[in-house]
Amino acid sequence: MLAVHFGAGNIGRGFIGQLLHQAGYEVCFIDVNQELVDEINSRKAYSVQLAMEGTPVSVVEGVRAIHGQDTEAVAEAIAKADLVTTAVGPNVLPHIAPAIAAGITRRIAQSDRPLNVIACENMIGGSEQLKTHVFAKLDDIAREKAQELVGFPNAAVDRIVPLQKHEDKLLVTVEPFFEWAVDQSRIIGDIPQIEGVTYVNDLTPYIERKLYTVNTGHAVIAYLGFQMGYAAIDEAIRDDEILRATRQALQETGALLVAKHGFDKGQHEAYVEKILGRFANPYITDQVTRVGRSPIRKLAPQDRLVGPAMQCFDYGIVPEHLGLGIAAALLFDFREDPEAVQLTEEIKQFGLEHVLKTYTGIRVNHALFSIVMNHARELQARRKTN
Ligand SMILES: NC(=O)c1ccc[n+]([C@@H]2O[C@H](COP(=O)([O-])OP(=O)(O)OC[C@H]3O[C@@H](n4cnc5c(N)ncnc54)[C@H](O)[C@@H]3O)[C@@H](O)[C@H]2O)c1
Numbered sequence: 001m002l003a004v005h006f007g008a009g010n011i012g013r014g015f016i017g018q019l020l021h022q023a024g025y026e027v028c029f030i031d032v033n034q035e036l037v038d039e040i041n042s043r044k045a046y047s048v049q050l051a052m053e054g055t056p057v058s059v060v061e062g063v064r065a066i067h068g069q070d071t072e073a074v075a076e077a078i079a080k081a082d083l084v085t086t087a088v089g090p091n092v093l094p095h096i097a098p099a100i101a102a103g104i105t106r107r108i109a110q111s112d113r114p115l116n117v118i119a120c121e122n123m124i125g126g127s128e129q130l131k132t133h134v135f136a137k138l139d140d141i142a143r144e145k146a147q148e149l150v151g152f153p154n155a156a157v158d159r160i161v162p163l164q165k166h167e168d169k170l171l172v173t174v175e176p177f178f179e180w181a182v183d184q185s186r187i188i189g190d191i192p193q194i195e196g197v198t199y200v201n202d203l204t205p206y207i208e209r210k211l212y213t214v215n216t217g218h219a220v221i222a223y224l225g226f227q228m229g230y231a232a233i234d235e236a237i238r239d240d241e242i243l244r245a246t247r248q249a250l251q252e253t254g255a256l257l258v259a260k261h262g263f264d265k266g267q268h269e270a271y272v273e274k275i276l277g278r279f280a281n282p283y284i285t286d287q288v289t290r291v292g293r294s295p296i297r298k299l300a301p302q303d304r305l306v307g308p309a310m311q312c313f314d315y316g317i318v319p320e321h322l323g324l325g326i327a328a329a330l331l332f333d334f335r336e337d338p339e340a341v342q343l344t345e346e347i348k349q350f351g352l353e354h355v356l357k358t359y360t361g362i363r364v365n366h367a368l369f370s371i372v373m374n375h376a377r378e379l380q381a382r383r384k385t386n
């Protein structure tokens with residue numbers, strides 16, 4: 001069995017590649033980092049280390065890689081594949097779509113074997129969005145056939161994999177916990193048998209619970225941590241003020257998730273506590289700048305901060321602490337992050353209100369707008385005095 005996986009980065013090697021290998025797939029990575037591609041091809045194996053006592057290591061063998069710009073070779077691999085997965089980042093999905101479309105075109109000209117393409121990105125409807133990009137690149141005949149033969153089931157993936165800094169360029173340290181949920185109702189053909197994957201008939205509660213708890217909490221810690229001068233998540237969460245604000249933000253999303261999806265309140269509280277424990281894992285050093293990366297993406301209307309905050313109002317919940325997280329995200333002026341630089345420049349040029357309105361879609365007369373503006377002014381004043 002062959003699995004073609006786009007993105008040989010942290011989650012690609014440290015989670016998806018590992019589970020696919022353990023399920024018996026030969027994993028072929030597609031990446032645009034030439035050094036990574038060469039290293040994988042010369043060693044054909046890499047190690048995954050668990051961030052826990054004893055740091056146990058497992059080896060992922062029999063892997064290879066193709067450079068993403070070698071469309072011909074990528075298309076050929078997809079034509080032969082049993083499964084396609086991605087972990088490249090939401091903004092990269094449009095860029096991998098042409099190669100996937102070329103692979104599908106080649107494949108359906110040769111056989112009627114079904115294929116599933118699973119985007120493992122932190123976003124709602126990732127595979128569906130990828131499908132839109134891919135289908136835009138197919139001709140009418142291929143599109144009709146692909147509609148029948150190629151499934152794009154949405155997925156939710158959870159495992160904290162920080163930036164890696166090892167002498168061994170392929171070694172990846174990951175937290176022990178993982179969760180991978182896939183929408184079974186959108187699979188075409190046989191269900192891929194992968195130990196560790198949970199198939200569900202409705203992914204929405206799962207992806208919202210994951211994104212609006214793990215990623216919301218992470219974002220609040222990262223952006224407040226950055227404002228207060230902390231470098232890593234486990235350091236920032238040890239600050240009582242940050243921990244309190246994060247817990248309160250997660251109480252807001254928790255109330256929303258329980259009301260909207262009917263999760264058991266007690267079980268959800270336990271889920272939150274477990275996540276806070278994962279953030280504090282002393283065996284992982286996760287930079288606040290990684291977790292806060294791409295603030296424009298994270299401030300988008302459906303994403304982890306504004307998404308739940310806006311929905312809170314429908315359930316009578318006032319998202320005061322999500323508002324604080326949004327304010328801190330707007331002020332994330334990290335010079336090495338292009339989206340942070342863009343926000344900072346635009347705040348200077350057009351003002352905070354304009355930027356808040358533009359990137360979050362929150363209307364000026366909405367209650368959330370003033371909640372965020374009040375917090376942003378307080379954070380700005382605090383930074384001036386520090
Ligand atoms: N790291 C985590 O803790 C984690 C956990 C769950 C989900 N995710 C999600 O997984 C995705 C990847 O995150 P990551 O942390 O692994 O990032 P990463 O930067 O470590 O990996 C992304 C990889 O994609 C490659 N890439 C970029 N453009 C490409 C292209 N056009 N074609 C092929 N490859 C390309 C990069 O070279 C890189 O190796 C994101 O959507 C992220 O939200 C990450």
Ligand SMILES: O=P(O)(O)OC[C@@H](O)[C@@H](O)[C@H](O)[C@H](O)CO
Pocket residue numbers: 122157158159160161214215218219290291292293294
């Ligand atoms: O990957 P991002 O940029 O969407 O979010 C940063 C982190 O919150 C994220 O990578 C988490 O570590 C991960 O989602 C845990 O499952």
